Amino acid sequence: MKKNVLTLFLGLLISFTAVAQEVSGTVYDDQNQPLPGVSILLKGTTTGVITDFDGNFTIEADQGDTLVFSYVGFNTVERAVTGSTLDVTLQAGLALENVVVVGSRNVNRTATDTPVPVDVLDVTELVLSTPQVTVEEILNYAAPSFTSNPQTISDGTDHIAPAALRGLGPDQVLVLINGKRRHKTGLVNVNGTFGRGSVGTDLTTIPSNSISRIEILRDGAAAQYGSDAIAGVINIVLRRNVNELQVDLATGANFTSESSPEKEIDGEQVNLGLNYGLPIGDNGGFVNFTGSFNYRGWTNRMLEWEGQIFNSYNSIERVAAADGYDTSLLLDDDLADIFQYAGAAGVTLTGSETKEDLQGILNADVTESELTARNLERSDFNMRVGQSELRGAQFFANLSIPLGENLELYGFGGFSFKNGNAAGFYRLPFQSRAYSPAYINGFRPEINSSITDQSAAFGIRGKLGDWNVDFSNSYGKNAFLYRVTNSNNASLANSTPFEADSGGFNYNENTTNFDMSQFFEDIMSGLNIAFGAEYRVENYAIVAGEEASYAQYNTLGNVHDPTDPNSVVPTDFFGSSRPGGIQVFPGFKPDNEVDAFRNSIAGYFDVEADFTDSFLVSGAVRYENFSDFGGTVNFKLASRIKASENFNIRGGLQTGFRAPSLHQIHFNSTSTLFVDGVPNEVGIFSNTSRVARLLGIQELKEETSFGVTAGFTARVPSANLKFTVDGFLVNIDDRVVLTGQFDDGGNAELATLFAQANATQAAFFANSVDTETKGLDIVIDHNAAISSNMSLTNTLAFTLSETSVENVKVPTAVANAGLSDTYFDPTSRIFLESAVPTTKGNLSHNLRVGDNWNFFLRNSYFGEVEEATNNDDPTVDTTFGAKIITDLTVGYNFSPNFRLTVGANNLLDVYPDENDPAFRSDGRFIYSRRSVQFGTNGRYLFGRLTFKIN
Secondary structure, rough: HHHHHHHHHHHHHHHHHHHEEEEEEEEOOOOOOEOOOEEEEEEOOOOEEEEEOEEHHHHHHHOOOEEEOOOOOOOOOEEEEOOEEEEEEEOOOHHEEEEEEOOOOOOOHHHOOOOEEEEEEHHHHHHHHHHOOOHHHHHHHHHHHHHEEOOOHHHHHHOOEEEEEOOHHHHHHEEEEEEEEEEOOOOHHHHHHOOOEEEEEEEEOOOOHHHEEEEOOOEEEEEHOOOOOOOOEEEEEEEEOOOEEEOOOEEEHHHOOOOOOOOOEEEEEEEEEEEEEEEEEOOOOOEEEEEEEEEOOOOOOOOOOOOOOOOHHHHHHHHHHOOOOOOHHHOHHHHHHHHHHHHHHOOOOOOOOOHHHHHHHHHOOOOHHHHHHOOOHHHHHHHOOOEEEEEEEEEEHHHEEEOOOOOOEEEEEEEEEEEEEEEEEOOOOOOOOOOOOOOOEEEEOEEEEEEEEEEEEEEEEEOOOOOOEEEEEEEEEEEEEEEEOOOOOOHHHHOOOOOOEEEEEEEEEEEEEEEEEEEEOOOOOOOOEEEEEEEEEEEEEEEEEOOHOOOOOOOOOOOOOOOOOOOOOOOOOOEOOOOOOOOOOOOOOOOHHHEEEEEEEEEEEEEEEEEEEEEEEEEEEEEEEOOOOEEEEEEEEEEEEEEEEEEEEEEEEEEEEEOOOHHHHHOOEEEEEEOOEEEEEEEEOOOOOOOHHHHOOOOOOOOOEEEEEEEEEEEEHHHHHEEEEEEEEEEEEEEEEEEEOOOOOOOOHHHHHHOOOOOOOOEEEEEEEEEEEEEEEEEEEEEEEEEOOOOEEEEEEEEEEEEEEEEEOHHHHHOOOOOHHHOOOHHHHHHHHHOOOEEEEEEEEEEEOOOOOOEEEEEEEEOOOOOOOOOOOOOOOOOEEEEEEEEEEEEEEEEEEEEEEEEEEEEOOOOOOOOOOOHOOOOOOOOOOOOOOOOOOOOOEEEEEEEEEE
C-alpha cells in the first residue's frame, strides 16, 4: 500500500513539475527590435501572457506544448516548447499599414481582406512630410472621398469648417476615436455654405500629433455603429509610443499674388506639438500625452470695394445729430430745417428736395475726390473675405493599464480651447443698421468665438472564458459662445454699446457600450461572432446673450413691444426702422433658450464567417430606439470572394438611418442674412413652434437610407502594386434640409410672431427631399526599391460621385399656398448636388534617399463646382472649373532624431475661377464664398522642425 502511494505521489510530482515548467524568452520584430504587448497564448487553453516593454515574457508550459504569438500588424507564429527558453521573431504582414479596427469586429482583418472599402492613412508620416497640419486639412488632401474647406462670412461656420464623405452631409458621417463614438459640435450650420442645416464633428479639436493612423470606412455602417453612419465612418487611432519625447514646430504663411491691401503676406500659422509617453508596469501598459498650441492668421481676398460707399448727404445726418437735432424724428415738413446744415456738409440744396430726392441722390456713389478730402480710400470700406483668425490649444491622452494576463483598463480623452475672429458684411454709414454718429464711416463688425471641447472615455476589456468583453463609457461636450465686437445696436442710438456677448450653445453626449466577441478558428475556416448594447444620452442647450445683443429698443430707450401701439421704433432720416440687436450676429434671446434631452438604447448582433479560405460573408443587424421619435431596425450584409491569392471581389448592401439632431429639432434664432448685398432679418423657428404650424411645416423624423457597394482589390507582387476599385450607390429618404425664407404672406398673426422675433422672414428644418448618390472610388498603391539606398512610393486615389435630388416632399399646406419654390429653393438643391467637387483625386510620390533625404510631391485634383444661387438667368455662368493644386516638400534628417522639412501647399499659386459679376455683390466676392473647392488662400510656404529625445 505504501509503495502504491509513493508511486502515485512521484507520478503526480513529475506531472506537476512538467506543467509548472517556466518558459521565458523575447519577441522581436523583423528589424530585431523588441516588441512590447505581444499576445502569447498556450494553444488549446485560455492561459496567456503579453510581453513587457522590452519584449520579454515568461509562461508556464509543458514540453511539446504549442505557444501562439500574435500582434496586430504582424503574422501570427506558432512555436513548440522544446526547452526553458524560446526567442521568436515576428514578420510584418503583407499590409502592416492596413490592419484595421473599423468596419469589421474580427481583430485580424486587414483593409484588403474586408468585404467593404477601408482607407488607412499613416498620420504620423503625413504630419512629417506634408504641408497640412490639422486633421481636416490632412484628410482633405490625402483622402479624395473627404471634403472640408474653410468658409467665409458665414457666422459660426467660419470657425468650424463642415466636413463630409462622398459629398454627403457633414452629419451623415460618424467619427470614432479608438473605436468609440465621438460627440458632435454644438454648432448647427445655418448660413449660406455647404452643409447648410447640418451638424458635424469638429476634427480640429484632436491634435494631429496625437494620432497614429486614421481609418476611413467608405460604406454605410449604421447597422454596426448606429446613427450618423450613412456615408461612412472615420476612426482615429491614437498613438501608444513611450519613452520618447517628440517636438514638432511648424510655421508658415501665404505668399501669394492675390494678397489683400492690408497685408502682403497673410494667413500666418504657428503650430507647436509635443508628444510623450510613459510605460506603466512591465506588461505593455502605457500612457501617452499630447499637447498642441496653434495660431492661424486671417486672410482677405476682397481686393477693392467696387460698390457704393456713401455720399455727402450722409454728412447732413451726422452734422444734424452732432448739433443735437434728432434726425430720426424728421418729417417731410422738417426738410427745410436741415438746409442750414448743408453748408457744413459741403452740399448745395435748392430747397425743393423731398426725402425721395435725397434718397435717390444718396444712392449715387461718392467720388474719389470726396474720399481723398476725408483721408479715406476705398479699401477702408473693405470686408474681410477669407479664412478666420484662430488661436487655440489642445491636450490629449491615451492610456492602457494591464490588470492581469487577460484584463486591461484603458482610457483616452482631452480638452481643447479655440478662439476665433471673423468679420461680417460692412455696414455702410447711410444704412439704417449703422448709427452714423457712432461710426461716421460705417463699420465692419467682427464675430469672436470661444469654443471649448472636452472628452473622456474609460473602459475595461478582457477575457470571460473564451469571450472578449469590452465595457466602456464615453463622454463629450462642445460649447460655442459668441462675442460681437466693433458693432452697434442701432436702435439704441447714442446709448449703443460697441460690443456684446451674444450667447451661444452647447452639446454634450454620454455613451455607454457593452460588447462581446469571440473568434472560432475551428468552425469552417473561421467564425467571428459579436454582439452588444449601447445607451446614449444627449443634451442640447441654447444660452441667451446680454439684452443689448438681441433687443430692439423704442424711442424711449425701453425694449420695444410690438403689441404696444405707444412703443415706437426709432427710424433713420429716411424713415427706415432701425433694427435691434448687435449687428452681424444678433444675440440669442431668453425666448430662444433651450435645454433639451433625449436618450437612445440599441442592441446589435454581428457575425463574420469564412466559409472557406476564399469565401467570406458578414452580416449585422441593429435595433435602436430614440426617446423622441421611436425605434428603427437596420441590417448590413457583405461578402468577399478570394478569386486568387492576389485578387478579391467584394461587395455589400445595407440599410441605414440618421436621427435628426437635437440642434435641428430645437434650434431657433434670428440672424442677418445678406442676399446680393441686401440684408434680411431671418428667423429660424423650431418645427414645434406656432409659426411652423401656421405655415404647414411638419415635425422632423429620421432620415433613412439604402446603400450598395461592389468592387475588387488586386495585388501584383512582382510590380509592388495594389489596386482597389469600388462602386457605390446610396439612396437617402427624408433628408433634413434648411428651407428657404418665407414671408408672412399678409397673415396678421405671422406678422406679429415675426416681429416678436425681430424677423421679417422665417426658415425651418424639414425632411424635404429624397436623394441618390452614386460613384466610384479608385486607389492604386505602388512602392519600389530604386536602389540599395533609394525607395519610392506612389499613390493614385480618385473619387467620382454624383448626388441628385430625386423627390421634393412639399407639405400640402405649403404647396396650396404656392410656396413650393420657397420650401426647397435652387440654392438648397445646389448645396446638396454640386457645391463641393463631385470629382476629387490626388497623385502623390514620396522619394526616400538614404537615411537623410525625403522628397514629397502631390498633385490634387478638385473638380468642377456650381455657385449656390437662386439666379436662373441662363446667360450667367454659375460653374467654376476644375483645378490642380501642387504640394512639394523636402525633408532632411540631420540625425535619426532631428529633421527639417520645408515646402509649399499650392506651390503654383492657383486660385478658383473668378465669380461671374452677378455674384460679386459689388466687388465683395471675387471668388465664390458658397461653393468652395480648395479655398482662396493661394500659395502657402512653410518650415517644420521635428526632434525626438529618447
